[in-house]
Amino acid sequence: MEAANKTHQNDTVQPHKRKKQKEVAIFGNYRNYYTYRIDQGLEEDPRIKVMRKEWFEGKNCLDIGCNSGLITVTVAKKFGCEKILGIDIDSARVQDAYWNLRRIVKMSEKKKDQTVDKSKDDGTNGVTEPPEKTGRVESSGDSPDSYLFDRVSFQKDNIVLDWSIPGNKVYDTILCLSVTKWIHLNWGDEGLITLFSKVWRLLKPGGVFILEPQPWKSYISNRQVSEVASTNYKNLKIFPDQFQDILLDKIGFREIENLSSSLSGSKTGFNRPILALWK
Template sequence: MEEKGGNQKKEEKSQDEVKQTKRKRKYVFPYGNYKSYYGYRIGRDLEEDPRLKVLKKEWFEGKDCLDIGCNSGILTIQIAKKFLCQSILGIDIDSDRIEDAYWHLRKFAKMENTGKMNGKASKLKISEDSNGQGNDIAMPSDGETKKDLFEIVSFRQENFVRSSRTPEESYDTILCLSVTKWIHLNWGDDGLITLFSRIWRLLKPGGILVLEPQPWKSYENNRLVSETATLNYKNIKFRPNTFQDLLLDKIGFRTVEDLTPGLSGSKTGFNRPILVFQK
C-alpha cells in the first residue's frame, strides 16, 4: 500500500512539473517586451544604466523627448531625473509593460518626495540650531520649484510602426534603444523604414535621434521567436551595418556621432553601438 501511494504521489508530482513547464513555455516575447528586461541587462552590481554615462545633458535639459520601446520605464524615468527634461513620453507595444512603467513612476516619485521632505526637515533643524527660531528659512520661489515627476514623465501603449494616431507632437530628442531588431523581425524592411521615417517627421529641426541597434547576431538568436519573425528574417535586406547610411542618405539626417567608445560597464551580450543622428 505504501509503495502504491508513493508511486501515485510521484505521478502527481510529475504531472505538476509538466504543467509548470508548459506554463513557462507560454511566456514568449515576440516584441522584446521582456518583463524583467532591466534586471538582466543592467545587473545588481551597477547603480545606473551604463548608457546614461554617454548621453549629453544638452540633448534633454528643458527638451521635449520621446522614448520608443520604453519597456518598464526605468531608463525613461532616470533620464528625466538626471537630465531635467521638460517632458518625456515613453511608449511601448505591451500594455503590461506600460502598467509596470507607471508603477515605477509612482515608486520614483514617492522616493523623490520623501527626499524633499527630509531635506526640508534638515534645513529647519539647521536654522533652529543657528538662531533658535525656524522663521528665517529661505524657501524657494515658484520659479525655483522643481516640477513633479508626474508633470514630466508619461507613458502610453502604442505600436509605433502601425499606429494610426495623427502626430500632434514634435520632439527635440527621440530615443530608440534596442528596438530596431524587434520591429525588423515583426514588420520587415518596410517596418524599419516606417520607423525611421516617422521618427524623422516627429523631430523638430535640429532634433536628435539616439539609436542603439542590435547586431545581426542578435537577429539570428531570435529568428525563431515566431513564424512571422522567421519569415521576415529570411527576407531582410537592410542589415544593422547599413542603418547609418540609410539614415543619412535616404531618410535625411545631416550628421552622426558614435558614442560607443565611451560606453563601458555593459553586461555580456549588450555591447551594442549607440549612434546619435541630428536632423
C-alpha cells in the same frame, strides 16, 4: 514492509516541480527588461552615461519602445526634460511604466522625510539652505520629484502601424533603444524604413535621434520567436551594419556620432553601439 510504506508516503508528499517556462515576447516586450540588462551594483542604466544634458534639458522628448519606463523617467529626472512621452506596443508595459513613475516619486518623498528627520536630530530643526544657495528648486508638492507627474507620460502605441503624426507635433530629441530588431522581425524592411522616416519627420530641425540598434547575431537568436518573425527574417535585405548609410543617405540625417566608446557596465550580450544622429 513498514519502511517501504514510509518511502511511498514520502514520495507522494514531494511537490511536483514545474520547469520554469521561458518568457516569450515577440515584440521584445519583456518584463523587467532593464533589470537584467544592468550589472549588479549599478544605480542606473549605463546608457544614460553617454547621453548629454543639452539634448534633453528644457526639451520636448519621445522614447520609442519605452518598456517599463525606467529610462524615460531617469532621463526626465536627471536631465530636466520639459516633457517626455514614452510609447510602447504593450499595454502591460505601459502600466508598469506608470507604476515605476509613481514608485520613483514616492521614493524621493521618503528620502526627503528621512533628511528632515535627520536634520531635526542634528539640531537644525529641519531647516535647510535656501534654493539660491543650493542651486536646487524643489517642487511645492510632497515629493521633490512630484514635478515628474507633469513632465512624464506614457501611452500604448505602435509607431509603425498605428501612430499618426500630428500636423504640428515635433520633438527635440527622440530615443529608440534596442527596438529596431523587433520592428524589423515583425514588419520587415518596410517597417524599419517606416520607423526611420517617421522619426525624421517627428524631429525638429537640429533635433537629435538616439538609436541603439541590435546586432545581426541578436536577430539569429530571436528569428524563431514567432512564425511572422521567422518568415521576415528569411526575407530581410537590410542589415544592421547598413543602418547608418540608410539614415544618412536615404532618410536625410546630416550628421552621426557613435557614443559607444565610453559605454560600460552592460551585461554580456548587450554591448551595442549607441548612435546620435542630427536632423
